[in-house]
Amino acid sequence: MSEFEDALTLRDGEFPGSYAVDISAGWTIGGGINGGLLLATMAKAMSDALGGRGHTEPLAVSAYYLSPTRPGLAMVETDIARQGGSSSTGSAALVQYADDGRREERIRAMGSFTDLSRLPTEATTRLTPPDLPPVEQCVSKDDAPAGSPVPDAPLLERTDVRFDPASAGWAMGQPSGRGLIQAYFRLADGQEPDPFVLLFACDALPPVSMDLGRYGWAPTIEFTVNVVARPAPGWLRIKHYTEHTAAGHFVEDCQVWDSEDTLVAQSRQLARMPREPKA
Amino acid sequence: MSEFEDALTLRDGEFPGSYAVDISAGWTIGGGINGGLLLATMAKAMSDALGGRGHTEPLAVSAYYLSPTRPGLAMVETDIARQGGSSSTGSAALVQYADDGRREERIRAMGSFTDLSRLPTEATTRLTPPDLPPVEQCVSKDDAPAGSPVPDAPLLERTDVRFDPASAGWAMGQPSGRGLIQAYFRLADGQEPDPFVLLFACDALPPVSMDLGRYGWAPTIEFTVNVVARPAPGWLRIKHYTEHTAAGHFVEDCQVWDSEDTLVAQSRQLARMPREPKA
Structure with missing residues (x-):
C-alpha cells in the first residue's frame, strides 16, 4: 500500500458515518499537517459514506480550516445531504481531542461525488498547460x-x-x-x-x-x-x-x-x- | 426597507441558531429561486449566529445546491464551527417541508465572516475591470x-x-x-x-x-x-x-x-x- 493510500485508510468509528484515521507526522509542513492531504482524507470518508450509488469520486470538494491538525488520531464525522442520480453530496468534520478530552474541530468540509466514467469526456478550454522545460x-x-x-x-x-x-x-x-x-x-x-x-x-x-x-x-x-x-x-x-x-x-x-x-x-x-x- | 433587505429578514426559529425566512416568489428565475439570493440569505443567518465578535460580514461563503428552493417558508439551521480573533466560521442548511411533512434540504453552506473595516485596505491585482461602454x-x-x-x-x-x-x-x-x-x-x-x-x-x-x-x-x-x-x-x-x-x-x-x-x-x-x- 502506498503512503498516500495508507494516509486515507479509514476505520469505522463509533457511529454510522464516523471514521477514525491515524494522521501521520510524515505529512507535516509549516505549522501542521498539509491541508490538501486532509481534504483528500475527508473526501475519502465522504465518498465512503455516500458511495452506495457508485458516486465515489470527488467532483467538487470545499473546506474551511478552523485550527491546525496535529499528528495522531482524528475522527471524521460525515453527514449525507443528498444522494442523487448523477452525483451525491455530503459534509464532514475532522475532529481531534485535546489531552483534557476537549473536542477540537479542525476542518469542516462539503463535497459532491460522482462516477467520472459515466460523465461525458469532451472538454473545451481556454486555459493552456504550464510552459515547463523537460x-x-x-x-x-x-x-x-x-x-x-x-x-x-x-x-x-x-x-x-x-x-x-x-x-x-x-x-x-x-x-x-x-x-x-x-x-x-x-x-x-x-x-x-x-x-x-x-x-x-x-x-x-x-x-x-x-x-x-x-x-x-x-x-x-x-x-x-x-x-x-x-x-x-x-x-x-x-x-x-x-x-x-x-x-x-x-x-x-x-x-x-x-x-x-x-x-x-x-x-x-x-x-x-x-x-x-x-x- | 428594500426588497433585498426584506428577503434577508430572519425570524427566530424554534431552536437557538435556527431562523425562519419567507422566500418571495419575486426572486424566481429559471426553475426556482435564485441561488445567489439564497446564498445571501444563508450568509445573513450565519452572520447573525456568529456575530458576537463583530464578524458580521462575509469573507468567504460556499454552498452546495441539493434541490430547487420553492417560494414560501424556509428554515435556516446554523451551526457555529469556530469564533476566532479576526474571523468566525459556521455552516448552515436551508430546509423546507413538503406537503406531507417531509423535511427537504435545499442547500448546505459554510462561511467565514469578519469585520472588513478592521482588515488592511491595500490591494494588488493583475485583473482589470471589465471594459464596458457607458x-x-x-x-x-x-x-x-x-x-x-x-x-x-x-x-x-x-x-x-x-x-x-x-x-x-x-x-x-x-x-x-x-x-x-x-x-x-x-x-x-x-x-x-x-x-x-x-x-x-x-x-x-x-x-x-x-x-x-x-x-x-x-x-x-x-x-x-x-x-x-x-x-x-x-x-x-x-x-x-x-x-x-x-x-x-x-x-x-x-x-x-x-x-x-x-x-x-x-x-x-x-x-x-x-x-x-x-x-
Missing part, C-alpha cells in the same frame, strides 16, 4: 542552496516536486513578485495519480505568497477543488498562482494538468497573507 | 427583441442589469461561443451594494452557458464567493465568464467591480451544462 531541467528541493527559505519538512520526502527554474527564484531568496510557482509533481513512492491525489496536489506546492516575498505561514480560510477528469498516469504539472491580494488575504489559484495535456483539476483558496516578510 | 449605451431586458431567449422572470423586475452590447448576442439568439457576459448591475429599488448584495450579484446574471448556445437550466453544484472589499455606492460591473468545460459541467467565474474600480468580490461555481441546445 523534467530533468527542473529543480528539486535537493538543489536548494544552504540557507534557502525552502522549509525542511517531512512532507517533502513523500512528494517528488520538480520546480520550473524560471519560477523558483523564491527558493533562492529572490521572489519574482509575480506570485507564480510551477512544477512537475508526483508521489515519491510511485503511486499514480487518481482524483484523491488531485485534491492533495492542489495544495502540495508552497504558498505562492513565497513568490511575493512573504515567507511566513499562510493559513487557509477556504479551499475548493473541482476535479474535472481522471488523471492519466505519469507526472502532473501544476500551475500555482495568485491574481489578487486584498483585505490582508490572497486568492490562490491552482491548475493541475496530466501527462496527456488534460486539465484534470482546478482549485482556489483564500488564504491569509503572512504578516512578516520573512519567517 | 451605461446608457448598454442594453436592458426591455431592449430584448420578441422571441428572445432571455427568460421572463420575476427576478428581472428586482434587478437593473445593463448588458454590454458586445457580449449580449446570446440574448438575440446569437451566442458568441466565448462564454462571456458582462454587465452593469444594481438593485432595482435603489438599495446600494453591501457585502451581502455582492453574494447575490455573483449569481445574478444569466449562466454563461447561454453564450455557449446552451439555453437550458444549468443547475449549480458548488458555488463559492470571496468578498474582498466593501463596495462603494453606485453601479457594480460584473464580468461573468467560463474558461473550462469538462465532464458535462462548466466552471463559471465571476468578478464584481465597484464604481471606484475596486474588485470587491470574486466567485466560482461548478454547474451542470444544459444538455439541450435550446430550452
